[in-house]
Amino acid sequence: MILGIVGGLMIVCTIGFIVLAVMAATNGLNCSAGSTVKNTAVASSDTTDQTETVAVAPKTDKPVVELFVMSYCPYGLQMEKAYLPVMELLGKKADMSVKFVSYAMHEKKELDENTRQYCIQKEQVAKFNSYLKCFTGSGDSTTCLKTAGVNTSKMNACVAKTDKTFKITEMYNDKSTWLSNTYPVYTVHQTENDKYGVQGSPTLVINGVQIDSGRTPEAVKQAICAAFSKAPSECDKTLSTQSFSASFGDTAGAATDASCS
Numbered sequence: 001m002i003l004g005i006v007g008g009l010m011i012v013c014t015i016g017f018i019v020l021a022v023m024a025a026t027n028g029l030n031c032s033a034g035s036t037v038k039n040t041a042v043a044s045s046d047t048t049d050q051t052e053t054v055a056v057a058p059k060t061d062k063p064v065v066e067l068f069v070m071s072y073c074p075y076g077l078q079m080e081k082a083y084l085p086v087m088e089l090l091g092k093k094a095d096m097s098v099k100f101v102s103y104a105m106h107e108k109k110e111l112d113e114n115t116r117q118y119c120i121q122k123e124q125v126a127k128f129n130s131y132l133k134c135f136t137g138s139g140d141s142t143t144c145l146k147t148a149g150v151n152t153s154k155m156n157a158c159v160a161k162t163d164k165t166f167k168i169t170e171m172y173n174d175k176s177t178w179l180s181n182t183y184p185v186y187t188v189h190q191t192e193n194d195k196y197g198v199q200g201s202p203t204l205v206i207n208g209v210q211i212d213s214g215r216t217p218e219a220v221k222q223a224i225c226a227a228f229s230k231a232p233s234e235c236d237k238t239l240s241t242q243s244f245s246a247s248f249g250d251t252a253g254a255a256t257d258a259s260c261s
Contacts, residue, residue: 056226057206063227064208065096066192070201071113072106073260074247077136078215079202081244084133085217086224089239093232094224097121098132101201102193103183105260111168111186112159113141118188119158120150139248162188200261215255216241 057063067083069076080098087096098121104110117135121128127148134144145152163169171177172184179185192198196205204211204220206227213223217239225235245253 055209055211057209057211057223059227059229060207061229063094063206063224065094065224065227066099066196066205067097068099068101068189068193068196068198068201068203068205070101070104070106070110070260071117071135072110073201075256075259076201077248078244078246078253078256079204079220080132080136081250082215082217082220084129084136085239086221087129089221089234089237090224090232091234093234094228096224098128099189099192100186101198101203101260102187102190103179103185105183108172108184111172111184114186114188115159115162115168116141116145116155119155119162120148123154123158124150137248137250200259202259212257214243215257216243 067079069080083096083098090096098117100114100118104114113135117128117132120131127150131144131148131150134147135141138144145155166187168186168188171187175181177185192205196203196208196210198205198210202215204213204223206224211223213219218241221235221237221239225231228235242252243255245251246256246258
């Protein structure tokens with residue numbers, strides 16, 4: 001009888017251990033599955049967060065390239081120094097120009113310099129690159145006009161006409177017209193600013209699309225050459241990969257994506 005009781009107890013214990021083992025195994029699988037689902041969701045979320053839409057300019061036979069700056073913005077100057085070697089390299093292969101943001105952050109001198117550059121580029125374009133290279137290096141417009149051989153009488157007539165047409169000085173003197181009551185407006189390229197959504201200096205637009213390019217001659221060249229239907233041989237030339245200083249001067253500087261805005 002005692003043996004029977006002991007045997008019964010052993011059977012019960014054995015069944016109990018089996019049940020516990022099954023429960024443990026089942027719970028273990030459920031935890032594992034829950035963890036897997038959670039990790040998968042996190043991975044999926046991380047992937048989504050890291051996905052970024054990169055603007056690509058449409059290809060054309062002759063890309064239209066517009067660099068919007070404020071003439072005294074240090075970051076605009078930095079970009080112009082990278083832009084100039086590409087203007088010289090591509091010449092007439094691309095339609096490249098410098099235009100101006102629709103407001104100024106560096107007082108009346110910036111409005112005046114914007115208009116000087118606008119007029120030189122409009123009426124004495126052969127002198128423009130030379131003038132801009134000098135100005136971005138020294139900030140001395142008087143000396144640079146002489147160095148570049150600009151016809152100042154012709155330029156001054158253009159400046160006066162442009163000032164009147166776009167009411168540049170008039171609106172500067174009327175602070176009710178200023179952007180956010182803080183920055184004087186500059187409407188010479190207002191249409192293009194509105195069309196492309198330009199908000200700060202520098203802004204690079206290629207074939208109507210804002211492009212986020214590095215600020216080295218090689219990076220700018222690559223961004224423009226990618227917009228040719230068939231890139232010209234000039235695109236095979238490697239330009240400098242060094243960034244310039246963010247201000248006046250021809251010295252090297254740290255890479256940055258900062259802007260005046």
